[in-house]
Structures are given as C-alpha cells and as structure tokens.
Amino acid sequence: MSRFWKPGTEKPRLVEDEEGGVLFFSASLTSSSGYGYANLEKQRQRLPVYKYRTAILYLVETHATTIVVGETGSGKTTQIPQYLKEAGWAEGGRIIACTQPRRLAVQTVASRVSEEMGVRLGDEVGYTIRFEDITSTELTRIKFLTDGVLLREMMDDPLLSKYSVIMVDEAHERSLSTDILLGLLKKIQRRRPELRLVISSATIEAKSMASFFNTRRQGRDDEEHGPKKEPAILSVEGRGFNVQIFYAEEPVSDYIRAAVSTVLSIHDEEPSGDILVFLTGQDDIDAAIQLLTEDSDGRKKGLIVLPLYSGLPRADQDLVFSPTPRGKRKVVISTNIAETSLTLEVTDIENLVVAPISKASARQRAGRAGRVRPGKCYRLYTEEYFMNEMSADGIPEMQRSNLVSTVIQLKALGIDNILGFDWPASPSPEALIRALEVLYALGVIDDDAKLTSPAGFQVAEIPLDPMVSKMILASNDYGCSEEVITIAAVLSVQSIWFSARGVQKELDEAKLRFAAAEGDHVTFLNVHKGFIQSGKSSNWCHKNHVNYHAMKKVDEIRQQLRRIAQRLGIALKSCEGDMQVVRKAVTAGFFANACRLEVSIVSTCKEIFDISPFKTKLAFSHNGLYKTIRSSQEVYIHPSSVLFRVNPKWVIFHSIVSTDRQYMRNVMSIDPSWLTEVAPQFYQQQQINPRPL
DNA sequence: GAGCACTGC
Numbered sequence: 001m002s003r004f005w006k007p008g009t010e011k012p013r014l015v016e017d018e019e020g021g022v023l024f025f026s027a028s029l030t031s032s033s034g035y036g037y038a039n040l041e042k043q044r045q046r047l048p049v050y051k052y053r054t055a056i057l058y059l060v061e062t063h064a065t066t067i068v069v070g071e072t073g074s075g076k077t078t079q080i081p082q083y084l085k086e087a088g089w090a091e092g093g094r095i096i097a098c099t100q101p102r103r104l105a106v107q108t109v110a111s112r113v114s115e116e117m118g119v120r121l122g123d124e125v126g127y128t129i130r131f132e133d134i135t136s137t138e139l140t141r142i143k144f145l146t147d148g149v150l151l152r153e154m155m156d157d158p159l160l161s162k163y164s165v166i167m168v169d170e171a172h173e174r175s176l177s178t179d180i181l182l183g184l185l186k187k188i189q190r191r192r193p194e195l196r197l198v199i200s201s202a203t204i205e206a207k208s209m210a211s212f213f214n215t216r217r218q219g220r221d222d223e224e225h226g227p228k229k230e231p232a233i234l235s236v237e238g239r240g241f242n243v244q245i246f247y248a249e250e251p252v253s254d255y256i257r258a259a260v261s262t263v264l265s266i267h268d269e270e271p272s273g274d275i276l277v278f279l280t281g282q283d284d285i286d287a288a289i290q291l292l293t294e295d296s297d298g299r300k301k302g303l304i305v306l307p308l309y310s311g312l313p314r315a316d317q318d319l320v321f322s323p324t325p326r327g328k329r330k331v332v333i334s335t336n337i338a339e340t341s342l343t344l345e346v347t348d349i350e351n352l353v354v355a356p357i358s359k360a361s362a363r364q365r366a367g368r369a370g371r372v373r374p375g376k377c378y379r380l381y382t383e384e385y386f387m388n389e390m391s392a393d394g395i396p397e398m399q400r401s402n403l404v405s406t407v408i409q410l411k412a413l414g415i416d417n418i419l420g421f422d423w424p425a426s427p428s429p430e431a432l433i434r435a436l437e438v439l440y441a442l443g444v445i446d447d448d449a450k451l452t453s454p455a456g457f458q459v460a461e462i463p464l465d466p467m468v469s470k471m472i473l474a475s476n477d478y479g480c481s482e483e484v485i486t487i488a489a490v491l492s493v494q495s496i497w498f499s500a501r502g503v504q505k506e507l508d509e510a511k512l513r514f515a516a517a518e519g520d521h522v523t524f525l526n527v528h529k530g531f532i533q534s535g536k537s538s539n540w541c542h543k544n545h546v547n548y549h550a551m552k553k554v555d556e557i558r559q560q561l562r563r564i565a566q567r568l569g570i571a572l573k574s575c576e577g578d579m580q581v582v583r584k585a586v587t588a589g590f591f592a593n594a595c596r597l598e599v600s601i602v603s604t605c606k607e608i609f610d611i612s613p614f615k616t617k618l619a620f621s622h623n624g625l626y627k628t629i630r631s632s633q634e635v636y637i638h639p640s641s642v643l644f645r646v647n648p649k650w651v652i653f654h655s656i657v658s659t660d661r662q663y664m665r666n667v668m669s670i671d672p673s674w675l676t677e678v679a680p681q682f683y684q685q686q687q688i689n690p691r692p693l
Numbered sequence: 694g695a696g697c698a699c700t701g702c
Contacts, residue, residue, distance in 0.1 A: 101700065101701080102699090102700060102701080103700085103701075129701090129702095130701075130702050131702095146700090146701060146702080147701080148700090148701040148702045149701085149702070151701095151702075152702060173700095175700065175701080176700090176701080177700090177701060177702085279697095280697050280698085281696075281697040281698080282696070282697085283696075283697095284697090309697090309698080335697065335698055335699090405702090409702095462702095463701090463702035464702080492702095499696095504694095560702090623694080638694095638695065638696095639694045639695045639696090640694095640695070640696085644694075644695095645694090657695085657696085659695070659696075660695095661695095663695070663696095
C-alpha cells in the first residue's frame with residue numbers, strides 16, 4: 001500500500017478505505033509527479049480483482065445480476081466500472097452507475113478513477129451527491145453517486161433508462177436507501193431485461209442477496225434469449241493481513257479499567273505498533289483517557305493518548321492521523337466512528353472491543369488491525385460470549401427505523417402495495433402501518449392509501465422527513481415560508497451549537513442570548529438572524545458557541561429548499577417577526593407530537609436548598625412530566641432545550657431521545673386550540689384526545 | 694442537568 005505514498009514527501013490525505021486503490025493517495029499522484037500513467041496501469045493490474053476481469057465481464061454479459069463478494073482492498077469499486085467501460089457498456093450514450101452509501105466514498109472513488117483513466121473529473125468520470133453534481137450530460141460515461149441520489153433520480157426517470165449497468169456497492173451494509181434501491185432495481189429488471197446489476201456484498205450476505213434477485217421461474221426455460229435470471233456469484237479475495245484474535249478468559253466487570261490495563265500491558269510487552277480502542281461514548285472515552293494519563297508509574301512513558309469521536313473539533317480529530325513519532329506508541333480511544341470509514345495512518349493497529357455489538361461489527365473492527373500489516377485484536381469478552389451471545393449481524397436499518405420517508409418515497413414511485421413490496425429485508429407490517437397512519441394524519445395519503453394531490457406529491461418532492469415537509473407546505477398558507485424553511489434546515493443538521501468539553505457553562509450562557517420564550521424553533525431563527533447579520537462570520541459563530549460548519553450547511557440546505565419550494569408553487573415570504581404564524585405552521589407538521597404538562601414540581605423547598613449542593617440538585621431535577629396526547633406516553637423536556645425547566649403547559653417536539661427517560665428534543669410551546677385548527681381530522685373538537693385510527 | 698455513533702436526499 002505504501003507505494004502510494006513515500007514518507008517524507010507530501011502528507012497523505014485520509015480517504016475512504018474500502019478499496020485497495022484508494023487507501024492512501026495524495027494530490028500529487030499524477031503523471032507530472034513522477035508516477036507515470038504506465039505506473040498507474042501496473043498498479044491496477046496488481047489489484048486482486050484484476051485476475052477476475054474476464055470472468056466478471058463474462059458474467060455481467062450473461063447474467064442479469066452478478067454478485068461480487070469482495071473483501072476490503074480487492075479493488076472492485078474502482079476497477080469494475082472501468083472494466084465495464086472498456087468492454088463497451090458505456091457505448092451509445094449509455095452510462096455505468098456505481099452507488100455508494102456515503103458521500104465521501106463517492107467523491108474519493110470518482111476522483112481516483114478519473115485519475116487512473118487520465119481524464120478530468122466531471123468529464124468522462126463524474127459524480128453526483130446532494131449539492132454537488134460533477135457530471136457532464138454529454139461526456140460522463142461512468143458516474144458515481146450515493147444511493148439516495150439514485151433514488152431521487154428515479155422520481156424523474158423510474159426505469160433509470162440512461163444506465164446500462166448499475167453497480168450497488170457496499171450492499172451488505174444494509175442501509176435504508178440501499179435496501180429500497182435493491183427492491184426497486186429488482187422491479188426495474190422485469191421491465192428492462194437489458195439492464196445489468198452488479199451487487200457488491202460481503203460474504204455472509206451473498207447467498208440471501210442471490211436468492212432475492214433470483215427471478216427464474218421454476219420449470220420454465222425462458223432463458224434462451226437474454227441474460228440468465230439466476231444471479232451469478234463471484235468471490236474476489238482481499239488484501240487484508242492476518243489478525244490474531246485474543247479473548248478475555250472470563251467476563252470483565254469494568255470494561256474501562258479492563259481496556260486501560262490491556263493497553264498498558266500491550267505497551268509493556270508488545271513491540272512497536274499503535275493501539276485502537278473502541279468504547280461506547282464520549283464519557284467512557286474521557287474516563288479511559290483520565291485513567292491512562294494518571295497512571296504515573298512510568299509505564300505511560302512513550303504513550304500518546306488521543307480521543308476520537310464525532311463531536312471532537314476537526315483539528316483534534318486530525319491529530320489521530322498524524323504519524324507517530326519514532327519510539328512512541330499512539331493509543332486512539334474511539335467511538336465506532338473508526339469502525340468503518342477511516343483508515344488510520346499508522347504502521348500497525350491493535351484493537352480492543354467492548355460488547356455488545358454484532359459479530360459482523362466485531363469482525364469489521366478486528367479488520368481495522370490488519371489494514372497495513374498483521375495485527376492483533378484483544379476482545380474484552382469471552383469466546384463463549386462471542387459464539388453464543390452475540391447476534392450475527394446488526395439489524396438492517398429497514399427493520400428498526402421510522403418508515404414514513406420510505407413509504408412516501410415508494411408511493412411517489414407508484415408502488416401502491418407497500419405491504420406487498422418485495423424487500424431484501426422486510427420491515428414489520430406494524431412499522432409500515434404506523435408509517436401509513438402518520439401519513440394519513442398529515443393528509444398526504446387518502447383513504448385508499450394513495451398520495452393526495454397536490455399535498456402528497458409535494459411532500460414526496462421535498463427531500464426531508466414528511467412532517468418537516470408538511471410544515472413547509474403549511475407555511476405557505478400562513479405567509480411565513482422563509483422562517484419555516486430556516487427552521488427545517490436547522491432541524492436537518494445535527495446541532496447548530498458548538499459543544500466541547502469544559503465549556504458547557506459558556507454554551508448555556510450563549511444559548512440564553514438567543515433563547516426565545518416560544519422554544520427552540522424560534523431560538524433557531526434568532527441564531528440564524530444573528531449569523532446572517534454578522535455576514536456569515538465564523539468569528540461571530542466562535543464567539544457565540546455556534547457551530548460554523550453546521551450553519552454553512554444550514555445555509556446550503558436553505559437554498560436547496562427555497563428552490564424546491566418555488567418549483568412547488570410556494571411563495572417565499574417572511575412574516576416579519578410574527579411568531580404566532582410560524583408556530584402554527586410548525587404545529588401543522590408536528591401536531592402528532594403534542595404533549596400536555598402533567599406535573600410540575602417547582603423547587604419551593606427552601607430548606608432543601610440550604611442543606612447541601614447535592615440536595616439542591618435534587619430539588620432542581622424535577623423536570624416537568626409531560627404526556628403525549630396521542631398515546632399518553634411519559635416524556636420530559638431535554639435539558640438542552642431552552643424550555644428546560646420552563647415547562648409550558650402545551651408543547652410539541654421534533655424528536656425523542658430515549659435513555660433512562662424519554663426526552664423531547666427541540667420543543668416549542670403551543671396553544672392547544674391550534675391542534676384542532678391544523679388537524680381537525682386528528683384531534684376531536686371538544687376534547688384533546690386522540691382520534692381512533 | 695442529559696449525552697452511543699454514523700449515514701443520506
């Protein structure tokens with residue numbers, strides 16, 4: 001692998017790791033840098049997948065579906081599209097598509113392939129992700145895209161007629177959009193026998209994938225013309241190295257201490273090489289780092305201890321990838337952010353795992369240790385536990401997600417019988433029915449479960465959760481689309497606040513500067529207004545504990561939503577500060593999440609106050625108990641909300657996070673009369689009770 | 694006074 005990068009030259013860029021060809025590459029990897037085209041060609045031929053070039057082309061020619069089982073590093077993603085192009089699959093204006101679950105993978109793979117082909121990215125080889133279409137209608141023959149984008153394309157071109165071959169990469173990850181895509185592609189195949197599918201999958205999934213795509217009818221030989229209906233399976237070996245696995249001899253009681261002591265004994269006994277530890281969350285990571293750095297008997301000498309989690313500032317994350325100084329050992333303590341998408345620029349990785357995860361996930365983690373040379377993996381659970389207790393795979397997203405978006409997407413594509421749809425992993429009928437109920441309540445499907453016109457089609461057109469889309473539609477009636485679109489954009493990013501360890505108090509104070517009595521949604525508008533007035537200044541964000549990158553993204557999403565709104569005939573209009581209409585529009589989307597305050601314990605006990613700080617805490621901890629109108633579920637306002645401890649009588653929420661309690665995140669106060677105003681079909685006029693569905 | 698993480702249009 002190191003042939004892509006010479007130490008001491010330019011620092012390699014970190015890229016998606018899944019394909020051998022793109023493990024490390026730097027911007028200087030062009031013909032002018034001394035690596036000629038011939039060299040790239042040689043590298044291509046050295047990839048494991050090269051041996052199977054002819055076989056792959058033969059199978060694609062003769063089979064409707066080819067399943068390529070490829071280990072990490074086989075080169076399948078970068079090479080197969082090129083082989084197909086070389087064999088003529090992109091002739092006559094046709095396009096070869098290759099989908100990825102993640103944006104970063106799309107960009108890096110596309111740029112690698114354009115380099116290998118010696119063409120400008122965006123010409124013959126291009127890519128499309130949300131907000132970025134680097135393709136040319138005339139020139140692009142190989143197109144990389146996220147599976148979500150391909151699904152959107154189907155709304156305009158249901159048969160995906162411009163593609164000759166569609167390669168679905170990383171199908172084993174079973175992401176929601178990959179699964180929907182696979183189900184739809186199977187349907188398309190029936191209408192377009194000339195279309196070829198290449199499904200790239202991990203070993204364990206290959207058989208079930210093959211039987212899913214096997215459309216050959218028993219006892220009928222209709223295969224004399226056209227490709228075989230029975231999928232072909234081809235295995236391509238990877239280039240990973242051997243990883244030795246060690247198990248705990250008996251169950252560990254305190255896994256953080258166990259992780260720390262394992263790190264220390266590896267440091268004492270093993271030769272050079274870095275260590276990657278997986279823990280569950282930020283708190284555990286902080287605790288482990290504390291333990292490691294306070295161990296002062298001298299053993300920690302030579303250890304560089306680094307945390308890694310998504311909330312960490314980018315600069316701190318980058319530290320993880322800087323080369324380890326000679327004579328030192330790097331210990332990266334990470335959440336599962338490091339499980340799939342990153343390859344650490346280290347010479348060797350040793351790996352500790354904390355259960356429970358799935359077996360597949362554990363294998364993936366162990367694989368991290370064998371990326372660049374043989375490694376070792378220390379599992380902090382017993383072998384019996386691995387064998388008998390851990391589930392084989394994670395549950396596909398399809399079977400654990402809210403399906404409202406999925407259902408409306410399928411409806412928009414003309415799939416009427418959702419319950420009968422052929423999924424690679426069927427969701428439970430209950431989950432589907434729940435989704436249909438919500439869509440019915442929103443007025444986007446009718447009594448026959450058909451999309452309503454225009455609302456249903458409009459909601460399907462907007463790339464957001466249907467409840468958010470409905471809120472945007474409603475804003476047209478209330479004359480506040482500009483404000484509501486801003487709220488929708490903020491709700492679709494993780495968090496607009498900049499949180500870091502040790503600055504919680506400052507963040508809370510900053511929030512107070514923007515806090516609105518009406519709740520979080522109106523607070524978002526205040527933050528956005530400040531951001532715009534500052535001239536979108538990063539300095540302003542920094543001073544106010546606002547996440548600059550999140551705000552840039554909010555702006556980008558806002559622009560996209562404004563364009564879509566205009567196309568749908570929604571007038572872009574500001575209500576000039578009239579927050580009541582904004583709140584009504586939000587309620588029109590989220591009326592199903594309405595809650596009423598049940599108990600409010602105000603801290604009136606002065607004596608408790610005076611006894612001890614601990615008890616003061618107790619007195620404050622009585623956050624108001626709410627119950628959802630729909631199902632009388634007990635919920636509480638999340639402490640990150642500006643309405644925490646304010647406890648308005650009636651609220652609606654955007655989402656729930658379940659821990660020891662159910663916490664409402666992003667909460668807004670409402671007037672209960674609005675519920676019957678915006679959703680009379682859902683709430684009975686006389687009393688706020690759920691309408692039986 | 695809470696907090697697993699990640700991905701996508």
